[in-house]
Amino acid sequence: MPVITLPDGAKRQYDQPVSAYDVAADIGPGLAKAALAARLNGELIDLSRVIDRDATLAMVTAKDDEALALIRHDCAHVLAEAVLELFPETQVTIGPSIENGFYYDFYREAAFSSEDLEAIETRMHAIVDRDEAITCEVWTRDEAVAFYRQNDEPFKVELVDAIPADETVTFYRQGDFIDLCRGPHAPSTSRIGHAFKLMSVAGAYWRGDSSRPMLQRIYGTAFFQEKELTAYLTMLEEAEKRDHRKLGKALELFHIQEEAAGSVFWHPKGWTLYREIESYMRRRLDAAKYREVKTPQMIDRSLWEKSGHWDKFRENMFTAESEGDRILALKPMNCPGHVQIYRQGITSYRDLPLRMAEFGSCHRNEPSGALHGIMRVRAFTQDDAHIFCTEDQIDSEGRAFCDLLLDIYKDFGFEDVRVKFSDRPETRAGDDATWDKAEAALASATEAAGLETTLNPGEGAFYGPKLEFVLRDAIGRDWQCGTLQVDFVLPDRLDAEYVAEDGSRKRPVMLHRAILGSLERWIGILIEQYAGRMPPWLAPVQVVIAPITDAVTSYAAEVCERFAALGARVELDSRNEKISYKVREHSVAKVPFIIAIGEREKDEGTVALRRLGENKQESIALEDAISMLIEEIKPPDLKNT
Numbered sequence: 001m002p003v004i005t006l007p008d009g010a011k012r013q014y015d016q017p018v019s020a021y022d023v024a025a026d027i028g029p030g031l032a033k034a035a036l037a038a039r040l041n042g043e044l045i046d047l048s049r050v051i052d053r054d055a056t057l058a059m060v061t062a063k064d065d066e067a068l069a070l071i072r073h074d075c076a077h078v079l080a081e082a083v084l085e086l087f088p089e090t091q092v093t094i095g096p097s098i099e100n101g102f103y104y105d106f107y108r109e110a111a112f113s114s115e116d117l118e119a120i121e122t123r124m125h126a127i128v129d130r131d132e133a134i135t136c137e138v139w140t141r142d143e144a145v146a147f148y149r150q151n152d153e154p155f156k157v158e159l160v161d162a163i164p165a166d167e168t169v170t171f172y173r174q175g176d177f178i179d180l181c182r183g184p185h186a187p188s189t190s191r192i193g194h195a196f197k198l199m200s201v202a203g204a205y206w207r208g209d210s211s212r213p214m215l216q217r218i219y220g221t222a223f224f225q226e227k228e229l230t231a232y233l234t235m236l237e238e239a240e241k242r243d244h245r246k247l248g249k250a251l252e253l254f255h256i257q258e259e260a261a262g263s264v265f266w267h268p269k270g271w272t273l274y275r276e277i278e279s280y281m282r283r284r285l286d287a288a289k290y291r292e293v294k295t296p297q298m299i300d301r302s303l304w305e306k307s308g309h310w311d312k313f314r315e316n317m318f319t320a321e322s323e324g325d326r327i328l329a330l331k332p333m334n335c336p337g338h339v340q341i342y343r344q345g346i347t348s349y350r351d352l353p354l355r356m357a358e359f360g361s362c363h364r365n366e367p368s369g370a371l372h373g374i375m376r377v378r379a380f381t382q383d384d385a386h387i388f389c390t391e392d393q394i395d396s397e398g399r400a401f402c403d404l405l406l407d408i409y410k411d412f413g414f415e416d417v418r419v420k421f422s423d424r425p426e427t428r429a430g431d432d433a434t435w436d437k438a439e440a441a442l443a444s445a446t447e448a449a450g451l452e453t454t455l456n457p458g459e460g461a462f463y464g465p466k467l468e469f470v471l472r473d474a475i476g477r478d479w480q481c482g483t484l485q486v487d488f489v490l491p492d493r494l495d496a497e498y499v500a501e502d503g504s505r506k507r508p509v510m511l512h513r514a515i516l517g518s519l520e521r522w523i524g525i526l527i528e529q530y531a532g533r534m535p536p537w538l539a540p541v542q543v544v545i546a547p548i549t550d551a552v553t554s555y556a557a558e559v560c561e562r563f564a565a566l567g568a569r570v571e572l573d574s575r576n577e578k579i580s581y582k583v584r585e586h587s588v589a590k591v592p593f594i595i596a597i598g599e600r601e602k603d604e605g606t607v608a609l610r611r612l613g614e615n616k617q618e619s620i621a622l623e624d625a626i627s628m629l630i631e632e633i634k635p636p637d638l639k640n641t
Contacts, residue, residue, distance in 0.1 A: 003054045017052035020045060021187070024059050035059040036067055036186045044070075046136055046184040062224045072097035074134070074185050074192050075124070075222045079104045081177035082123035083218075086116075092179065093155040093206065093215060100232075101221030105204055107155060112201045112216055120218070121198045131190035132175040136183055144169045144180065155206065156180055195229040196222035238475045244527040245373040251532050251590060253523075253540070254374060262371050262378025264520055269540035272569065274519060276538055278359060280635050281383050281408075281516065287637075288404055290357040290385055295337030297361060301327040307336040307493055308429045312462050316364045334360035334384045335512060339494040342388055342508075347498040352508065353389035353397050359519070360384045373524055380518040387511035388496070391441065394509055398445025398484060402467075405482050405515045409471055411636040413529065416472040419451050420480075422459035429463050430489040439465045441509070442486040461512070463489040473529045481522065485512040533612060536592040536633045543570040543629060544591050546582045548598035550574075556597045559607070559622065566630045587612060593629055 004012045004023055012026065020038035024031045024047065037060040038045050044066060051057070060067055076095030083090050083106060095104030106112075112120075139147075141163055148156040159180060163169055172181045174189055186192070198220045206212035223229045248254045253270030256263070266274060285292065298320065304310040309332070310317075318330040331337065338356050347354070360382050370376055387397050409417055421443070424435045442465045446453055453467065460466050469482035487510040491497075497505045516522040526534065536542055543563055547556035553574045563570040573582050579596055586594050596608040596617070607625050610617040620628075631639065 002051050004051065005054075005056045007056075007058045017050045019048055019050050020057060020059070021047035023051075023057055027059075031059055031061075034061040036061060036070055036191060037184050044184055047187055048136060049184075068222075068224065069097045070184070071186060071192050071224070072102040072222045074189070075196050075220060076102040076104045077134075077172065077174065077177070077179055077181070077185070078124050078127050078189055078192065079120065079198070079218060079220060080106075080179060081127055081174060082120045084177060086119060086123055091153055091155060094159070095179075101199065101219060103217050103219045105206075105215040105217050107206075107213060107215050112218065117198045117201065117218065121196075121220075124196070124198075125194055127175070128189050128192050128194060130175065131188050133188050134172055134174045134185045136185075137171045137173060137178075138168050139171055141165055141167060141169055144171070148180075192222065193224060195224060195226045196220060197229060197233070235475050235477075239477070239528070242475070242528040242531045243373075244375070244524040247527050247532040248374070248524075251540075253527070256373065261368060262366060264374050264377060264379070270523075272540040273523060273534070273538060276635075277516075277519060277523065280411075280637065281359075283635075283637055284404065284408060285357050285385070288355070288400070290355040292357045292359075293338065293341055294358060295331070295334060295341070295360065297363075298328040298330055299337065301329055303336050303340075304329055307339075307490060308462065309333070309336065312427075313364075316366070318363050318365055330363040331360070332362055332364045334358050334362065334382065335386060335490060335510075336494060338386045339490065339496050339510070342496055343494070347388075347508075349390065349498055349500050352498060353387050353393050354508075355385060355387050357383075357385035362518075374520040375524040377518075377520050380520045382518050383514055383516045385513050387513065388491075388498075388508040389511065390498075390506075391509055394441045394486065394511070395445050395448040397511060398442070399449040401484055401511070401513050402446075402449035402451060405469060408515055409469075409482075412526065413535065414471040414473070418470045418472075418478075419446070419453045420456040420459075420468040420470060421446065421453040422456040422461075422466045422468055424460050424465065425458050425462060427462060428460070429493070434488050435465070438486045438488050442467065442484070445484075445486070461485050461487075463487045464512075466512075473525065477528075479525050481517040481525070482515045483513065483517075487512055533590045534592075537635045539569070539590065539592050539633075541569055541571050541589070541591050542633045543568050543593045543595060544573055544582075544586045545570060546573045546579060546586070546594060546596050548579045548596055550576070552597050552599060552602050555602045559595070559597065562626060563629070566626070568630060568633055583610060592633075595625065 001013065001015050002017065012023065020040065021032065021035065024035045035047055038047055039058040039060060040049065040051065041055050073096065076097065080092045080095055084092065087108065089108065091107040093105040093107065095102065141160060144160045145157060148160060160169060169180060170183060171178050172183055172185055198218060200219050202217050202219065204215050204217040206215055221232060223232065248270065251269065252267050253273065254267055255265050257265065301310060313332055317332050320328050322328055338358070341356065342354065362382055363379050366376060366378050389397050406417060423439055428435065446467060456468060464485050464487040466483050466485035468480050470478050470480045472478055491507045491510050496508055498508050500506045545556050545560045547553045557572055560570050560572040583594055590612060592612050594610045601607050605622050606619050607622050608617045609620050609625055
């Protein structure tokens with residue numbers, strides 16, 4: 001009979017098989033009431049699961065990380081139940097939990113309206129109040145197929161058909177609703193609570209295939225407490241205000257149009273911002289002893305085949321034909337090109353580490369539905385670099401890179417950074433021994449850098465494990481940007497080598513690394529981080545000189561020239577408009593400093609300085625204003641140097 005080992009090491013022995021719920025009740029009524037599911041030997045299970053052999057068992061309550069995804073999955077089932085009660089002609093398909101909530105896909109001739117969503121949400125609350133038990137049923141595959149064919153559910157039939165014939169399938173029943181599902185689920189609908197909301201409805205092709213039927217996807221979100229839901233909805237409202245697409249247009253930074261889908265039209269102000277970031281990064285890389293290179297945009301498919309990228313990324317690569325039926329591909333990444341530069345000439349161990357950087361223009365054929373402003377594009381520039389080094393240098397180079405990355409993030413205003421360790425994916429290049437070595441090397445480098453990581457299983461690159469650096473913005477959203485990858489595979493595939501101290505030829509280790517990720521996406525993140533109000537060193541226009549009367553325009557122009565001569569991005573607003581109008585307009589345009597000059601300022605050698613976001617203005621001597629503002633607008637790496 002089973003002996004159950006609990007998380008604290010305590011053991012409980014039972015004379016007969018017991019359910020996870022029985023164990024919870026045996027421990028105490030409070031735990032039985034709080035438990036939503038359990039972990040049996042590490043596997044997430046229903047509380048109703050019967051245990052008939054020795055095992056480790058841990059209860060899952062609202063305090064556990066996996067609990068929120070669990071109730072969101074419950075919500076998806078309740079959503080489907082509500083839809084079928086209100087619109088019985090609808091066909092259900094799939095409904096998982098996702099990062100910020102859940103969704104369910106439906107097939108229905110008529111489109112769901114906003115009024116329909118309100119009615120569905122109301123019915124969901126009623127289903128929660130019914131406290132319907134959620135129970136698991138095990139069927140044979142044939143029984144499942146017959147059930148769905150009888151009920152004219154072709155989408156569900158297709159799902160069941162994909163299950164191996166000798167496997168059983170599980171269904172979950174609540175009230176009159178039953179759904180094909182792996183589970184697990186909470187014991188009843190009441191455990192969901194009422195802190196949920198339906199957010200939107202969108203189109204989605206069945207199985208993600210544009211040749212298949214169009215479904216209607218209803219999105220929702222759910223939390224354990226109402227205050228958490230309120231905070232999330234407030235964050236979404238703030239995110240809407242910060243939407244980089246709207247601000248990009250309002251601030252005249254960029255635009256995107258259908259004729260160049262996935263590519264950015266940079267306007268003068270936006271390109272100024274772009275160049276300022278690129279210049280800053282170039283200075284930081286120069287200081288860290290990187291050597292900047294430039295590689296071709298189009299490379300013959302033979303190199304991509306040799307590197308392994310053709311098999312892995314072919315569907316996302318743009319190609320062109322040239323004479324002699326040669327197939328050329330626009331590069332989706334820079335790695336193979338950098339190896340080609342490395343291979344020119346003979347490299348000695350004394351030359352290592354060799355840090356090779358490129359602001360590499362890349363192209364990837366992203367699906368049109370995945371494109372999102374400048375955050376997800378087809379044409380982008382990576383702040384890419386590859387470090388060729390020996391195995392003994394991985395720790396020191398990894399530590400130096402992590403220090404550089406965190407310092408750069410700090411300069412841009414991001415100090416809350418988490419690190420994920422992504423290990424070997426299912427489809428990968430190289431044997432297990434190579435991956436064992438690469439993962440151990442990256443773990444050692446991470447330890448050397450003093451970083452704490454969380455495991456991101458199976459999400460490594462196809463040639464090596466990687467660190468993913470995730471920064472949190474001003475309103476609590478996470479953005480994965482920088483990466484560090486350890487690669488023993490590509491140098492071998494592309495025949496890169498160096499002469500070791502003993503005269504032998506060895507393969508270098510290749511560290512793939514990026515800090516910003518792509519400049520386009522980084523700028524989108526910055527726009528939303530600062531709601532368009534960039535720090536002075538990044539602002540496309542840093543200072544506006546606004547004469548109050550025409551009589552001082554000439555003097556104001558001289559002041560403008562002095563700022564410009566010292567490197568400020570400054571404009572003269574000599575329009576025949578009231579100063580209040582000018583101040584309001586430039587404030588809307590997010591200009592950090594507005595300097596007003598009238599007759600008195602001219603006579604006294606002063607200026608009226610207004611900082612963005614402040615209602616008051618400060619009278620200050622011109623010379624003091626110039627020296628103060630020139631220092632304030634300096635990039636962080638150039639201050640006090």
